Amino acid sequence: MEFTLFTLLNGVSYGLLxxxxxxxxTLIFSMMGVLNFAHASFYMxxxxxxxxxxxxLGFWPALVLxxxxxxxxxxLVERYGLRPLHKAGHIPELLFTFGLSYLIVELVQLVxxxxxxxxxxxxxxxxPLFTLFSTSFPIYRGxxxxxxxxxxxxxWLVLTRTRIGLVIQAALTHPDAVEALGHNVPRIxxxxxxxxxxxxxxxxxxxxxxxxxEPGMAATVGSIIFVVVVVGGMGSLAGAFVASIxxxxxxxxxxxxxxxxxxxxxxxxxxxxPETPGYELLKLTISQSAAILPFLLLVLILIFRPKGLxxxxx
Amino acid sequence: MSTLSFxxxxxxxxxxxxxxxxxxxxxxxxxxxxxxxxxxxxIGTVMIFGLxxxxxxGQGGMLSFGHAVYSGLxxxxxxxxxxxxxxxxxxxxxxIPLVGGLAGMGVGILFGYVTTRKSGTTFAxxxxxxxxxxxxxxxxxxxxxxxxxGVTTNRVTGTPxxxxxxxxxxxxxxxxxxxxxxxxxxxxxxxxxxxxxxINAVRDNPERVEFIGYDAQWVRYLTxxxxxxxxxxxxxxxxxxxxxxxxxxxxxIRSGSIxxxxxxxxxxxxxxxxxxxxxxxxxxVMLSDYTPAWQLYLGLFFVVLVRYAPAGLASLMMLxxxxxxxxxxxxxxxxxxxxxxxTAIGLxxxxxxxxxxxxxxxxxxxxxxxxxxxxxxxxKASVPWCVALALMAIGIVGYRRLQPGYGAAWHEVNAEIVxxxxxxxx
Amino acid sequence: xxxxxxxxxxKSFGKSEIIRGANLAVAKGERCAVIGPNGAGKSxxxxxxxxxxxxxxxxxxxxxxSVSGLRPFEINRLGLARSFQISNLFDKLSVYENLRCxxxxxxxxxxxxWQRLNGLRDAHERAEAVLEQVGLQHQRHVPAAVLSYAEQRxxxxxxxxxxxxxxxxxxxxTAGMSRSESDAAVELIRKVTVGKTxxxxxxxxxxxxxxxxxxxxxxxxxxxACDTPANIRANPAVQAAYLGHExxx
Numbered sequence: 001m002e003f004t005l006f007t008l009l010n011g012v013s014y015g016l017l018x019x020x021x022x023x024x025x026t027l028i029f030s031m032m033g034v035l036n037f038a039h040a041s042f043y044m045x046x047x048x049x050x051x052x053x054x055x056x057l058g059f060w061p062a063l064v065l066x067x068x069x070x071x072x073x074x075x076l077v078e079r080y081g082l083r084p085l086h087k088a089g090h091i092p093e094l095l096f097t098f099g100l101s102y103l104i105v106e107l108v109q110l111v112x113x114x115x116x117x118x119x120x121x122x123x124x125x126x127x128p129l130f131t132l133f134s135t136s137f138p139i140y141r142g143x144x145x146x147x148x149x150x151x152x153x154x155x156w157l158v159l160t161r162t163r164i165g166l167v168i169q170a171a172l173t174h175p176d177a178v179e180a181l182g183h184n185v186p187r188i189x190x191x192x193x194x195x196x197x198x199x200x201x202x203x204x205x206x207x208x209x210x211x212x213x214e215p216g217m218a219a220t221v222g223s224i225i226f227v228v229v230v231v232g233g234m235g236s237l238a239g240a241f242v243a244s245i246x247x248x249x250x251x252x253x254x255x256x257x258x259x260x261x262x263x264x265x266x267x268x269x270x271x272x273x274p275e276t277p278g279y280e281l282l283k284l285t286i287s288q289s290a291a292i293l294p295f296l297l298l299v300l301i302l303i304f305r306p307k308g309l310x311x312x313x314x
Numbered sequence: 315m316s317t318l319s320f321x322x323x324x325x326x327x328x329x330x331x332x333x334x335x336x337x338x339x340x341x342x343x344x345x346x347x348x349x350x351x352x353x354x355x356x357i358g359t360v361m362i363f364g365l366x367x368x369x370x371x372g373q374g375g376m377l378s379f380g381h382a383v384y385s386g387l388x389x390x391x392x393x394x395x396x397x398x399x400x401x402x403x404x405x406x407x408x409x410i411p412l413v414g415g416l417a418g419m420g421v422g423i424l425f426g427y428v429t430t431r432k433s434g435t436t437f438a439x440x441x442x443x444x445x446x447x448x449x450x451x452x453x454x455x456x457x458x459x460x461x462x463x464g465v466t467t468n469r470v471t472g473t474p475x476x477x478x479x480x481x482x483x484x485x486x487x488x489x490x491x492x493x494x495x496x497x498x499x500x501x502x503x504x505x506x507x508x509x510x511x512x513i514n515a516v517r518d519n520p521e522r523v524e525f526i527g528y529d530a531q532w533v534r535y536l537t538x539x540x541x542x543x544x545x546x547x548x549x550x551x552x553x554x555x556x557x558x559x560x561x562x563x564x565x566x567i568r569s570g571s572i573x574x575x576x577x578x579x580x581x582x583x584x585x586x587x588x589x590x591x592x593x594x595x596x597x598x599v600m601l602s603d604y605t606p607a608w609q610l611y612l613g614l615f616f617v618v619l620v621r622y623a624p625a626g627l628a629s630l631m632m633l634x635x636x637x638x639x640x641x642x643x644x645x646x647x648x649x650x651x652x653x654x655x656x657t658a659i660g661l662x663x664x665x666x667x668x669x670x671x672x673x674x675x676x677x678x679x680x681x682x683x684x685x686x687x688x689x690x691x692x693x694k695a696s697v698p699w700c701v702a703l704a705l706m707a708i709g710i711v712g713y714r715r716l717q718p719g720y721g722a723a724w725h726e727v728n729a730e731i732v733x734x735x736x737x738x739x740x
Numbered sequence: 741x742x743x744x745x746x747x748x749x750x751k752s753f754g755k756s757e758i759i760r761g762a763n764l765a766v767a768k769g770e771r772c773a774v775i776g777p778n779g780a781g782k783s784x785x786x787x788x789x790x791x792x793x794x795x796x797x798x799x800x801x802x803x804x805x806s807v808s809g810l811r812p813f814e815i816n817r818l819g820l821a822r823s824f825q826i827s828n829l830f831d832k833l834s835v836y837e838n839l840r841c842x843x844x845x846x847x848x849x850x851x852x853x854w855q856r857l858n859g860l861r862d863a864h865e866r867a868e869a870v871l872e873q874v875g876l877q878h879q880r881h882v883p884a885a886v887l888s889y890a891e892q893r894x895x896x897x898x899x900x901x902x903x904x905x906x907x908x909x910x911x912x913x914t915a916g917m918s919r920s921e922s923d924a925a926v927e928l929i930r931k932v933t934v935g936k937t938x939x940x941x942x943x944x945x946x947x948x949x950x951x952x953x954x955x956x957x958x959x960x961x962x963x964x965a966c967d968t969p970a971n972i973r974a975n976p977a978v979q980a981a982y983l984g985h986e987x988x989x
Binding site: 509511514517518521525536732 | 790791811812813816817821822824829830831832833837840841842844845849850852853854856857882886902903
Binding site: 035081084085088090091092094095096098099100102103105106107109110111112113114223226227230234284288289291292295296298299302303306 | 377428431432435436438439440442443444446447450451453454566570573574577607609610612613614616617620621624668671672675676
C-alpha cells in the first residue's frame, strides 16, 4: 500500500517533469513542423543557468530569470539559425537542431566544466512534505508537481483565452492565411520557439537540482521526451500530458519491481534452473527491462497507432 | 535545385575506378606514420557504413536515426563467429565480414518490415525507437552483448593462409580495402538497377510510384535489406579491426555520427559518404588527439554546413568543377580566394580563442600556459586574447567586404550554366 | 464487356457525400470526357477509380473485374493509368529517367536489383519512343523540376501512357495552357491514345468536343447525362446545369 502510493506519487512527479519538457517540444512541432532535437539541451541549459544565477542571487530569482534567459537564447537561435532554413524543408531544420544539440552540450562543458555542478535544492523546500508509515514524500517533489500543473494551466489559458493564443492556433494550421491577415508569422514562430525553449529551461531549473546537473543530463532525457511526444500524438498537448504521466508511472513502477517470468513460473509451480532453455530471457526482471519499456511503447504505437494516443496527424 | 549529374564517360569510368583502387592500394605508403594505418582502416570501414546509409538517405530519401543496429548487430554476430573458431565451423577471417553482412541483412529483414511501413518523420522516429530499444536491451542480455565491457576477440586465430594472419595492422588494412572496393562497386551497381532507380523515384514522389505499378513500401523494404547487408559488412570489418564490440556499436550516438558524416560529405552524390567518412574521422579521431574541443569544432562545422551548404562538401566540389567544365572558373577564382583567405584568418582567431578558453576552464589546474600552434602562450595574459580577437575581427570585416563581390560573380556564372543545361540557351 | 464501369458509386468524406451514386459505362476504345461544374466531384471520381481514395459504396469494374478497394499499384498492374491535374513528376530524375521508370513494371522487371538498367534494351526503346511521341527528345537529360509548365504537362502524359495501359485517365490535361499549347496537347492525346480507352476530365469545351466520342456530365456527384457530344449540347438539363447556352465547338 505504502509502496504503491509512493511509487505512484514519484511516478506522477517524474511524469509531470517529462511533461514540462515535452510540452515545449510539442508546441514547437505543432506550430512549425520542426522536431527540435536540441530541446533536451535547452533543458540542460536551464539547469546550468539556474545554477549560475542561484549561486549569486538565490533560487527564487533563478526560477524566474533562468527560463527567460533560455527562452531568449531559443528565440535568437530561431531567428538566426532556423529561420533561413524554413524554405529548405524539414530535414535541414531537423539536422540543424541535431547539430545544435551537440554544440550546446560542448558550450556548457566549456563554461562549466565536465563534472557535475552542485546545484542545490533551496533550504525552504528541502525536507519531507508528509510522512506516511515510514516513507516520506519530499516537499520539493510536491513543488515540482505544482509548478508543472501551473505551467499546464498557464499554457492552456494563453492558447485558448488570449488573442495571441488564437493567432498561434490559427498559424498552426494556416500560416499563410494568418500572414495574409497581417500577422507577422515569422515573428510568431520565433516567439513560439523561444517559448518552447523557455518551458524546457523551466523544467531544467526545477529538475536540475532534484536530479543531477551535469553535461550528460540532456542525453538521459533526450530520447524519452521524443517517445512522449510521439506516443501522445505529435501535435497534441493533451496527448503529451497523458503520455508523460503514463511513461513516468510505468518506468517508476517498473524500476521498483523485481519480478520476472521466472518468478511467475516458479510461483505457478514450475522449477526454472539455469539449464532450462530460454533461461536468460526468463530470468529478466521487470526492473532490468525498465530501460527498454518506453522504446518498446514507441515502436508498438508507431506500428499500431501512428497517430499516437490523442494525435490528429502522423 | 541541382542540375548536376555524375555520369563519366566509359573510359573515364575505368580510370575512375582504377584510380580509386590505386589510392586504396597505395595509401599506406603515403600515410605511414604510427597510427596512420589504424586511422586509414577506420576510414575504410566507415566508408562502407556511410555508403550503405546513403542508400537510404540520399537515394531513398529515408532519414534513419538507427542505422547502427544493422552494423552493430552484424559486428556482434561477426565477433561471436570469430570466437567460435575453435568449436564447429571455423569461418576464415577474410570471410567474417560476410557473416556480419548476412547478420545485418537478417536484422534488416526483421526490423525493416516494421520500419518501412511508414515514411518521413514517422519512419525517422521508429528507427530512433528501435536503436534505443536495442541499445537499452544490451545490458539485459550479457551473454550476447558481453555486458558493460562488450565482447572481445583475437583476430589471429587458426593457421595463417599465405602468411596472412591478420596480426599486423597492414594486413587488416588491405582486407578492409578489398571489402571496401568490392562493396563500393556493388553499391554503385545497385544505383543502376531497376530497384536502384525506383528507390530514387520513391524518394522524389512516393505517391506517383504507386500509379506506375510499384508498391513503394516494397521498394523501400528491399532497399533497406540490401543497405543493412552492407552495414553488416562494415560491422564485421570493425569487429576484426578493433577486436572488440560493445553496446556503443548499436547506439543512437553511432547512428547519429554516420548521419553527420554522410550529410557533411553530401547525401546527393554517390561518393559523398566517401568524403564524409574522411572528414568525419579526421574530426573525431585525428583532431581529438590535438584538442579537447574537437566535438565543438565538429558541431560548428556541421551547423555551418547545414545552413550554407546543405548539399554537403561533394556538392561544393562538384559545383566548382562544373564552373571549370563550362570554362567559367576564371571569373570566380579570385573573389573565391579572397573570401577563403579572410575566412581562414577569422577561423584562426576563433580557434585560438576556443583553445584558450578550453584550457582555462578544463586544464587550469595545470597552470595557465599552453602550446598553441607550436608556441607557448599564457592564457591569463591579455596579449594572446587581443591577437585572437583581432584575427576574428579582420576575418569578419574581410568577409563582409569581399563576400558580396564573390556572391555576385558566383550567381551570375551559375545562372548562365543552368540556362545552358535546361536547354534554354545555346 | 466494358472497359470501365461505375455502378452506383458513392464517396463520403466524413459527413459530406461527394459522389452520390454515379453510374457510367465506357466501352473499349471509346473516348469519354467527364465535364461538370467545379466541385462536382470529377477529380474525386478519378481518385476513386485509380485507387487513391477508398470507395464508400457501389462498385468499379475494370474490364469486368471489380477493382474498388484495390491499392493504386494493383489497379495499375491490371491495365489502368492516370495523369494528375497538378503535374506529379519525379523531380530530381531526368525526363528520360522519368519515362524509363514508368515502363519498368509493365516490362516485367519488377524489383530486380541484379540486372543492369542500361542493358535493358526494351526499356530503353520504349522510353525513347514515348520521348519522341511527347516531343521531349531534346530535353531528355533535363531534370523534371526544371522543365517549363507545358513541358511538364507533356511529361505527365508521357509517364501515364508509357506503361502501355489500355485504360487511360487524364485529369485536366490542358489546364493552364494557351490556345496553341492546348491544340498541340489535343494532337498529342489523340496520337498516343489510338486503340486505347480514354477517359478525360476537362473544362475546355473545344478540347472536349474535339476529342470525345462520348460526354458524361457530372453534377453534384451524379452523372446526369451521358451521350454523344451533339446530344449533350442539345440536352436542356445539361444546358441548365452547366453549359448555360448553346456552345459552338
